[in-house]
Amino acid sequence: MARVLLDSPVPHLDREFDYLVPVALDESARVGSRVTVRFSGREMTGWITQRGAEPTTAAALSDLQGVLTRVPPLTAEVLELARAVAARQAGVVTDVLRSAVPPRVVAVEKEILAETGADHPASQRHDEQNADPVADGAEAHAVTEDDVLDALEGGQAFLSAVCAGDAPRAAASLPSRTGLWDEAWVLAGVARRAADAGRGVVLVVPDQRDLDRLCAVLDDLLGEHAYARLTGEDGHTPRYRAHLRLLTGRCRIAVGTRSAIWAPVPDLGLIVVWDDGDDSYADPRAPYPHVRDVAVQRCHHAHSALLFASTSRTTAVQRLVELGWLQSLEAPRHRVRESTPRIIATADSWESARDPFARRARLPHAAWQVARHALSGPCPGPVLVQVARAGFIPALVCERCRTPARCRHCAGPLAFRDRAAAERGELACRWCGTRERDIECPECGWRRLRAGARGVDRTADELGRAFPQVPVVSSSAAHRVGTVEDRPALVVATVGAEPVAQNGYAAALLLDGDAQLTREGLDVPARVLARWFAAAALVRPADRGGVAVVTAEHAETVGALTRWDPAGFASRQLAERRELHLPPAGRIAEVTGPDRAVAQYLALVEEARREGAAGSVLSAGPLPWIGPVPLPEDEQRHRALLLFPYTASEATAALLRSGRSAASARGEAEGVRIRLDPIGVL
Structure with a gap:
């Protein structure tokens, strides 16, 4: 049998269902494959998340209808990350996976299979001990740009730890973007050193212009086949080809815009996000995750190093620095003056x-x-x-x-x-x-x-x-x-x-x-x-x-x-935010929608809170919602806000998610949108 996560945005279907695997599909129905199934009398797509011998239910099981992918595009690490992001954002896992896994392109899949000469390309990964870390025989370049980060206080120790296989976490403030401080050369140099040490790297930049500049430097420094480029503006075919190149181990460096944070990099050792304060990092699609938050969670789940680099410093990153979770890498004052x-x-x-x-x-x-x-x-x-x-x-x-x-x-x-x-x-x-x-x-x-x-x-x-x-x-x-x-x-x-x-x-x-x-x-x-x-x-x-x-x-x-x-x-x-308990010193949830729908949703959330209040951090009383009040730009829609501390983060997000599932199952609160930690809400 196989456990299948339905590809559906409906909240109360955000769970796995058991299906029998016909003998004809047994070999191709691998974990991470995209499949078709029958559900409630209609055909739907889904993801195989687990194979097993015993079902989890006594009900009669339906058969898988078909396997859509010969190369399973979803890895266990990305699935685990998607679940964590959905839980934090009170969202649906398959909504997250739509951002994480590009649409399938059959021609690209055939091309990859032909190159490997096998039906299971994931098993054809390059031998990590024998393969050139930079791919295709690109010559090693002894460039001074590799050493730029060393000029920051703590930078040399950070890079040494990354190359040694450790998982340091840091926030770097660059004093310039000219000469050797050009961010494209800095990021490329860091990626080169990590890749030379046998570690997989993810580089994320805000927009297409930044990506084009970074790719031009990587072409010069490493060679065009040493990395995979992931951006929606390139279209489905190049993006899916890059996705499969990473899956099959053809390269260990992924670069791209927002979606690159999900890249299935083998042996991930370092995540670098340039300018985490850029608005383009906030996903406009549900459940609205921010690249910064996804990077933090992926760093935790993959036990990889993490670097936020910029010429400025966001309050969200500064909070992690002051908690001791991130190390601050800054230039000495004499270097700043220079x-x-x-x-x-x-x-x-x-x-x-x-x-x-x-x-x-x-x-x-x-x-x-x-x-x-x-x-x-x-x-x-x-x-x-x-x-x-x-x-x-x-x-x-x-x-x-x-x-x-x-x-x-x-x-x-x-x-x-x-x-x-x-x-x-x-x-x-x-x-x-x-x-x-x-x-x-x-x-x-x-x-x-x-x-x-x-x-x-x-x-x-x-x-x-x-x-x-x-x-x-x-x-x-x-x-x-x-x-x-x-x-x-x-x-x-x-x-x-x-x-x-x-x-x-x-x-x-x-x-x-x-x-x-x-x-x-x-x-x-x-x-x-x-x-x-x-x-x-x-x-x-x-x-x-x-x-x-x-x-x-x-x-x-x-x-x-x-x-x-x-x-x-x-x-x-x-410090000012802490005094007022405002983000990012705490978290915030925003609920918007028609007046009646918002009221129904808040009532369902309160009902769920009372049912599970015993022993919970939320047992003190009703949630302190602000509103709902009409939106200034559209009085037909109302908004309610909830400020809550990080100590209650997991419980509150679970409660909001539970209320959403209950509303979906009952057909209530239609048109309600839930966003956690949205940009510019205050």
């Missing part, structure tokens, strides 16, 4: 005395001088201008009373999409697209507007006219530029879309900081600071003339950038 640019804060007392209008100007005189010197001085180079908004003029306000201009149809913000629209006075709603002309302020009746915010295109347009002989490059999420040449140019980019300069930027102007810091959200200061660190780290060191100018007034955030102290800022933020 590697970072000079930071100028235009809002400090010195600059304010020199330029009294600096606080009101979007581009203060000090920033203007820095840009001009960087473009035409003794060491000229590109200048990065970081702005908060995309578009041309994304927001308009009344010239007299500053009331935001709104669409008469949907109340969305009115904007000028481009320069031509601004010259014609043609407004467009950013929500519904309705075009407007000659609107009147509903507050004061004035008919003239002014820019409430300037986007990347308008900023590029203005700087192009101010520096007429200098090329202007614009980069945003809609039009990303990967790299820029080492020559004078103005590079205007939205946050997160900054290109990499070949030899580092001569200067960086960090604009619109106050506009970003005034947004609502618990994590806003930390997010803004992380963006500043990421941009300033692309600038040449101060001893080569590198300068970064920040125009914001927020003293604590600007001070952390000026001192280049990401860990200290994260520690102070975490």
